[in-house]
Amino acid sequence: MFEPTQRQVDTNLEKSMAMFQRAEIGKVPALEPLQPKRVLLVLDGSTQDELGGGIVVRLKQRLDCQVAILDLSPEFTDTAQGTAPQWAQKLAAETLSLEQPEPYERILAAIAEWKAGLVVVPCPLGRDFDSIGADSTGTVIDVLLARSPVPVLATRAPFHPEGDVFSRLRMMLFGENEAAPIAARWAVGLVHPAGSLELVLIVEEEFYENVREAMHSIKPDVQISIESLENALVQTHVRLHVALQRSSTELGFGYALHVHREEERQPLRVDDPASTPPLLVLAHERTDSASQGRVSSYLRNSPNPVLVVHVD
Amino acid sequence: MIDAALIAAAASEPAAGWVMGLFALGMLVTYIGVAVESFHKTVAALSGAVVLLVLALLLGVIDEYGEIYEILAHDLNIFGVIIGTGILVDVTSQSGLFHFLSMQMVKATGGRAAALYFAMCGLTFLFVAVLTIVPAMLILSSLVLVICRALDYDPKPFLLSVAICANSGAIVTFASGLPNIMIGTQVGIPYEQFLMLSAPYAAISFLIALVILRFAFRANLPWRQSAEEKAALQERIDQFDPWALVEDRRLLYRSAVILIATVIGFALAQQLGVGMDFIAMAGGTAALLFAGRSVEDSIAKVNWTVILFFLGLFVIIGCVKATGALAWLAEQVVELSQGQITALVPLLAIFSAVASAFVDNIPVAATLIPVVGQIGAGPLPAEPLWWTVVLGCNLGGNGTPIGSISCVIALYTLKKEVHQNVGWGEFIKLGGSIMVVQVIGAIAYLLLLHNMNWIPPLP
Numbered sequence: 001m002f003e004p005t006q007r008q009v010d011t012n013l014e015k016s017m018a019m020f021q022r023a024e025i026g027k028v029p030a031l032e033p034l035q036p037k038r039v040l041l042v043l044d045g046s047t048q049d050e051l052g053g054g055i056v057v058r059l060k061q062r063l064d065c066q067v068a069i070l071d072l073s074p075e076f077t078d079t080a081q082g083t084a085p086q087w088a089q090k091l092a093a094e095t096l097s098l099e100q101p102e103p104y105e106r107i108l109a110a111i112a113e114w115k116a117g118l119v120v121v122p123c124p125l126g127r128d129f130d131s132i133g134a135d136s137t138g139t140v141i142d143v144l145l146a147r148s149p150v151p152v153l154a155t156r157a158p159f160h161p162e163g164d165v166f167s168r169l170r171m172m173l174f175g176e177n178e179a180a181p182i183a184a185r186w187a188v189g190l191v192h193p194a195g196s197l198e199l200v201l202i203v204e205e206e207f208y209e210n211v212r213e214a215m216h217s218i219k220p221d222v223q224i225s226i227e228s229l230e231n232a233l234v235q236t237h238v239r240l241h242v243a244l245q246r247s248s249t250e251l252g253f254g255y256a257l258h259v260h261r262e263e264e265r266q267p268l269r270v271d272d273p274a275s276t277p278p279l280l281v282l283a284h285e286r287t288d289s290a291s292q293g294r295v296s297s298y299l300r301n302s303p304n305p306v307l308v309v310h311v312d
Numbered sequence: 313m314i315d316a317a318l319i320a321a322a323a324s325e326p327a328a329g330w331v332m333g334l335f336a337l338g339m340l341v342t343y344i345g346v347a348v349e350s351f352h353k354t355v356a357a358l359s360g361a362v363v364l365l366v367l368a369l370l371l372g373v374i375d376e377y378g379e380i381y382e383i384l385a386h387d388l389n390i391f392g393v394i395i396g397t398g399i400l401v402d403v404t405s406q407s408g409l410f411h412f413l414s415m416q417m418v419k420a421t422g423g424r425a426a427a428l429y430f431a432m433c434g435l436t437f438l439f440v441a442v443l444t445i446v447p448a449m450l451i452l453s454s455l456v457l458v459i460c461r462a463l464d465y466d467p468k469p470f471l472l473s474v475a476i477c478a479n480s481g482a483i484v485t486f487a488s489g490l491p492n493i494m495i496g497t498q499v500g501i502p503y504e505q506f507l508m509l510s511a512p513y514a515a516i517s518f519l520i521a522l523v524i525l526r527f528a529f530r531a532n533l534p535w536r537q538s539a540e541e542k543a544a545l546q547e548r549i550d551q552f553d554p555w556a557l558v559e560d561r562r563l564l565y566r567s568a569v570i571l572i573a574t575v576i577g578f579a580l581a582q583q584l585g586v587g588m589d590f591i592a593m594a595g596g597t598a599a600l601l602f603a604g605r606s607v608e609d610s611i612a613k614v615n616w617t618v619i620l621f622f623l624g625l626f627v628i629i630g631c632v633k634a635t636g637a638l639a640w641l642a643e644q645v646v647e648l649s650q651g652q653i654t655a656l657v658p659l660l661a662i663f664s665a666v667a668s669a670f671v672d673n674i675p676v677a678a679t680l681i682p683v684v685g686q687i688g689a690g691p692l693p694a695e696p697l698w699w700t701v702v703l704g705c706n707l708g709g710n711g712t713p714i715g716s717i718s719c720v721i722a723l724y725t726l727k728k729e730v731h732q733n734v735g736w737g738e739f740i741k742l743g744g745s746i747m748v749v750q751v752i753g754a755i756a757y758l759l760l761l762h763n764m765n766w767i768p769p770l771p
Contacts, residue, residue, distance in 0.1 A: 003717050004446055009724060016454035019411050023556045024462065242556050256560035 011227065018231035022238045030246035033189035034182070036117035036150075038066045040110055041093065043084050045073025048122035051155045053087045055165055055305065056120055060091055062166070062192070065117075067093035070110045072103050076126030104143040116150055123154035123299065123306075137299050145284065145295060151186055151309045153279075156302055165278040165305050167195035172282055174202050174294055176236055179283035183309035184240055187281045188247045190307070196254035199244055201233045204262045230259045284310040331371055332637035338364045339632050342624075343679075347671045354617050357624030364631040373634045383630030384623075390497040391619055392589025397487050398614035399596035400574060401443050403604050405451075407567035408558045410439060414455050415554035423463050423545030425533045430522070432456060432470055433477045437518050440481025440718075441488045442571070449478060449721045457729050463548060467730050469529035475722035476525065476743055479709045480518035480750075483702060484511045486578060486588060490618065491677040491705040497588060498681050499698055503578040505768055509699055513757050517707060517750040524746050566603040570595060582771065618674075625678050633682050642686035653692065653762060657700050658755045660684070664704030665751045669711030669744075677705045695770055696762045703754040710747040713739045 004012070041056045043049045056067055069091070071084035088095050096114060098106045103125060111119055124138030137154075144152050169191045173180055184199075191197045203226060212224045234241070234257070241257050248255035280302055285291040299306050327335075342360030345351045368374045404410070414435055421427035432452065439448035452474050460467040482489035486496040486506045495501065537545070558564050574595030577584075581591050600607050632638055649655035660680070667676045680701045688694025709716025713723050713736055723739070726732045761767045 003720060006724070009450070009721060010728075012450045013454050013725065013729075016411070016450055017458055019408070019557055020415065020455055020458040023415055023552045023554060024458075025553050025556055026551050028553065238556050241559075242553055245555055245558070245561070248561075254562065256562070258559070 011225070015227060015231065018228075018235065022231075022235055025239050025242060028239050028242040028246065030250050031181075031185050031188045031243045033247070033251070034185040035063050035189040036065050037063075038068070038114065038116050038118075040068050040070060040096075040107075040114060040116035040119045041087065041091070042070045042107055042110075042119065042121040042125070043073055043087065044076050044122050044126040045083070046076070046122055046126065048155050049073075049083050049087070051305070052120045052122055053083070053090070055153065055155065056087075056091060058164055058166060059118075059190075067091045068096050068110070068114050068116065069093045070096045070098070070107060072106065072126065075103055104140045104147075107140070107144060108147060111148065111150055118151050118153060119144070119148060120153045120155065123156055137296065141299065142296075145292075145299075145308060145310070146286065148310065151307055153305060153307045154299060155305045156299075163278065164192055164195070166190050166192045167278065169195070169197045169279045169281055170200055171197065172200050172202060172280060172298065173233075173237060174204060174290075175207070175233065177283045177285050177288070177291060179285045179291070179309055179311040180237065180240055182311060183281055183283035183307075184244055186307065186309050188244065188251065190279075191251075191253045193252040196256070197244065197248065198255075199237070199241060199257045201230075201237060201257070201259045202262055203229050203233055203259065206262075226261065230261075234259060278304060280304055280306045282306060282308050284308050286310055286312050327371070327373055327635040327637075331373065332635045332640060334367065334371075335364060335373070335632045335635045336637045338367065339628055339679075342628055343671070343675050346675055353672070354621040354624065357621045357628065359624075361624035361627035361631075364628050368631040368634065373631060379634075380627060380630065383634075384626055387498070387622070387626045389587050389589040390493060390622060392587070393487065393493050393497060393592045394490075394619055394622075395614050396589065396592025396594070396596035397444075397493075399610050400571065400592070400599045401447055402610045402613040403596075403599035404567040404571050405443070405447055406605060406610070407560070407563045407603060409564055409567050409571070410443065410448075410451050411455075411557040412554050412564065414439070414451060415552060415557060418455065418459055419549055419552060419554065421549075422542060423459075423549035424537055424542055425465060426535050428459070428463075428465075429470065429473065429526075429533060433473050433518075433522060433525075436474045436477040437481040437484070437514070440478045441484035441514070442575070444487070444489060445478050445482055445716070445718050446721070448481070449474070449718050453721060453725045457725070462552075463545060465534075466532055468726060468732055468734075469525075469532045471722040471726050471730075472734070472739075472742065473521075473525045473529070475716070475718040476521050476710050476746055477518060478718035479706055479716050480514050480521055482514075482706045482709075483517070484514040485575075487592070489706055491673050492702055494622075494674070494677050495681060495698055495702055499685075499694075500771060501698065502582040502771060503588065504582070505770075507579070509761065509767065510702055513703060513754060516753060516757065517703075520749050520753060521710075521746050524749065525742075528742055563603050563605070567599065570598045570603060573598070621674070625675065629678060629682055638682040639686045642683050645683060646687055646690070646692070651692065653696055654759060656687070656692070657696055657758050657762070660697055660700045661704040661751055661755050661758075664701050665708035665711065665747060668705045668708030669715040669747065673705040673708060673716075676708075677701060680705075693762075693767075693769075695767045696758050698770075699758055699767070700754070703758070704751065707747055707750045707754060710743040710750065711740070712736065712743070715743070715747075719743065 039056055039059055041052055059065055060067055069084055069088050084095060096110050098109050100106045100109055123141045124136055125140040127138055141154060169187050171183060171187050187197055208226050208229055215222055215224045244255055282295050282298055284295045295308055338360060342356055345356030346353045417431050417435055421431045436452050453471060456467050456470040460470060486492055486503045574591060577591040578588060581588055600610060604610050649659050664676055664680060684694060684697045684701060687697060713719050723734050726734060
């Protein structure tokens with residue numbers, strides 16, 4: 001017969017063994033979904049209000065949650081009152097009025113006072129992309145990422161998905177992350193029962209280079225392949241994967257695990273909604289600077305709404 | 313008794329004796345190049361093809377270059393089968409289907425040594441039948457290592473048994489091994505005839521192997537375990553969750569459906585009036601369309617080395633055949649056997665098995681195909697001889713540590729992962745004994761079927 005080379009046998013055997021070892025995880029239950037009972041919608045008078053309002057309408061229809069509106073449009077626009085009254089009527093929402101000087105202080109105070117479970121906020125707040133550029137998130141979002149006690153769902157105009165943002169969710173993980181289980185529970189709670197959820201594990205080229213260099217200096221004869229790092233990443237998150245799989249079976253949504261290399265990552269394109277999932281879910285470990293950097297980076301570059309779930 | 317002249321008459325006008333000798337020598341040198349490890353098989357075959365084609369044109373063995381396309385036209389279907397099944401196997405393997413099924417099977421055994429052993433052997437037989445030897449061996453070798461480490465069993469009996477059982481699995485269907493594909497496509501053997509003739513003996517040879525292996529490893533595994541031991545094993549095996557191996561359930565189900573549909577398509581190809589290559593390509597295309605994650609990766613996984621090797625090999629055989637050398641060889645074989653099927657079947661079985669135990673079974677099959685074709689051009693029935701070559705070429709792999717890629721992978725894995733060496737003597741004692749019994753059984757089986765007129769004629 002035609003023999004594969006020794007290297008092919010080694011690679012395939014290692015990959016296959018890693019797969020089987022992955023199965024040794026014990027009993028893993030389905031995830032308990034997390035859903036917001038109270039949603040705070042922040043408006044800034046920009047075109048993004050329509051997107052944020054549309055998202056909250058869908059949440060209210062599906063989850064029957066209570067909604068409050070914090071209207072910050074007078075801060076950023078000439079009009080005394082933007083579209084807040086219409087949204088308040090449409091969502092049967094109460095309108096909050098707070099006195100703090102800075103917009104981020106008012107948002108944080110509203111979350112605390114109204115006991116919100118989720119905040120939907122335009123990103124960047126009160127500024128259009130033409131003035132600060134599409135790759136900027138703004139100070140308010142930076143503060144919310146650092147201090148918000150609840151998950152932040154940041155909308156990103158000018159992209160406006162025509163469909164339900166909760167019909168396709170993509171949760172991205174780069175390595176071990178303590179916020180991953182809770183972010184997954186939020187994803188399971190928010191995904192539409194007829195929708196789909198992807199868990200995407202990303203192996204960063206720079207991380208691979210660092211590990212390879214470190215291994216080479218410790219054990220020069222040991223070769224680390226990027227495939228072995230991919231296997232290690234899957235192994236790290238295999239319990240989460242199985243839990244998500246169980247949840248998908250119980251709740252009915254579609255689920256798949258994907259492992260991407262950074263250079264293979266599909267670009268998030270504004271002009272092709274079909275190529276991009278409507279909602280990205282990012283796990284944010286606040287004490288981890290690498291996690292902070294990745295969340296900021298994805299938020300800056302995403303034309304999609306992004307849900308950021310934090311742990312301290 | 314058959315008149316050898318009838319075979320010669322069926323062949324084309326033979327070339328001069330020295331021309332036949334020259335081309336036969338060229339073929340022999342190419343085969344030595346294929347067998348020598350320092351030379352790449354495909355380069356050897358392509359080099360031989362270039363040299364013999366130039367000689368054929370210079371010496372007038374073929375009149376014009378265009379004739380080579382006519383020679384290759386008969387072999388195009390094999391490329392379709394290899395490409396289509398290659399893509400299909402890669403896509404279904406990527407879906408985790410076979411890892412999932414094998415882990416489910418292992419869980420069903422509860423980790424008990426005897427049940428696990430027979431389950432592994434049975435899985436090997438089935439997986440090789442569907443996947444061919446190399447992908448099946450890679451999955452099962454890794455499974456053996458992981459499970460044996462988890463349950464504290466010696467992997468050696470498992471790995472050697474898996475390697476030997478793989479060669480029985482390789483004769484189950486048309487698509488289970490390259491010699492089958494070569495013979496099946498060249499001769500036009502319908503898929504269902506493999507299921508009617510080859511598959512039953514695959515099962516018999518599998519049982520022969522199991523009996524001998526079970527006896528050989530009687531002291532290597534705890535065949536009888538207490539209730540406490542079984543409970544502890546069950547607890548350990550319960551830690552494995554097969555669903556952890558599946559990244560996307562939808563892809564898994566789609567892959568399974570496409571695979572089953574392709575197998576059914578193979579079985580119905582003749583009634584549908586299409587070739588196996590069409591079914592294989594349709595299955596491969598469906599896999600790319602509905603279950604493929606990376607089209608480029610799956611296409612790249614097709615064994616292009618084998619396809620180029622076959623290209624060279626078919627040109628060589630076409631040129632040698634055009635000299636009349638293969639017809640002459642067929643005459644000698646018939647004369648040696650005195651035109652008796654009862655002598656030809658054992659002769660071919662022993663030759664193909666022994667040759668396949670030491671060199672690649674692909675060139676062995678490739679050489680025997682035109683020879684048997686020439687014999688079949690006379691009044692002797694070719695059908696028993698084709699099945700002899702199918703069984704002999706595959707079962708011969710059990711004879712030596714280098715006879716089959718399943719043995720090569722198993723012994724390499726044992727050495728690398730378990731640090732155990734299995735020498736030639738030890739392997740031949742086990743695998744060689746099994747091969748001898750299996751080949752004797754194959755001869756008896758085919759002669760019995762022939763005498764009972766149970767071998768269906770080729771379409």
